Amino acid sequence: MRLIVSNIPEGGTNIEFEKDGEWFRGRLPEPVSCGSVPDRITVSCAAWRMNETVFIQGTVSTTLDMRCCRCLEPVRLPVESSFKYTFVPLPLHPGEECELSADDLEFAYYKEDSIDLEMVVFEQIVLQIPIKPLCADSCRGLCPHCGINLNTASCGCEAGGFDERLAALKKFKI
Numbered sequence: 098m099r100l101i102v103s104n105i106p107e108g109g110t111n112i113e114f115e116k117d118g119e120w121f122r123g124r125l126p127e128p129v130s131c132g133s134v135p136d137r138i139t140v141s142c143a144a145w146r147m148n149e150t151v152f153i154q155g156t157v158s159t160t161l162d163m164r165c166c167r168c169l170e171p172v173r174l175p176v177e178s179s180f181k182y183t184f185v186p187l188p189l190h191p192g193e194e195c196e197l198s199a200d201d202l203e204f205a206y207y208k209e210d211s212i213d214l215e216m217v218v219f220e221q222i223v224l225q226i227p228i229k230p231l232c233a234d235s236c237r238g239l240c241p242h243c244g245i246n247l248n249t250a251s252c253g254c255e256a257g258g259f260d261e262r263l264a265a266l267k268k269f270k271i
């Protein structure tokens with residue numbers, strides 16, 4: 098999905114389109130374990146411009162399939178990301194562009210009268226990928242001794258002398 102800058106009407110325009118998980122995977126630089134996108138990616142945005150400066154504001158919605166970092170069970174996370182970008186034309190002469198820092202994520206260049214909206218969508222989804230996904234905040238994870246999933250089962254490891262104080266505490270609570 099490319100937006101032709103000179104075609105954007107004075108009063109702005111609304112753009113809606115969809116992409117799928119296949120498209121997302123194809124754009125990843127290499128297969129990574131950051132999760133997959135099982136459902137449709139829905140994009141809804143508005144674009145308007147002042148001369149050559151283009152403003153784009155909208156939302157990206159989809160879901161991400163990942164694994165819980167504590168218990169390794171699959172987790173499906175909803176993604177709903179609002180974005181806002183300001184695009185200016187890339188200067189014709191190299192060296193005239195301003196240095197962009199990490200703080201300028203919402204500021205970008207376009208060239209040849211065209212803006213790649215898919216780049217925006219891809220970036221928004223990547224930004225939403227949690228570093229440590231959890232199935233639930235209260236996830237108890239795996240037992241470090243026997244590997245059992247402590248959310249669904251219990252084991253005798255702690256009581257078996259691995260940590261006497263913890264075991265005592267557990268009995269006290271019961």
Ligand SMILES: [Zn+2]
Pocket residue numbers: 165166167168169170231232233236237238
């Ligand atoms: Zn978990």
Ligand SMILES: [Zn+2]
Pocket residue numbers: 240241242243244245252253254255
């Ligand atoms: Zn155990």
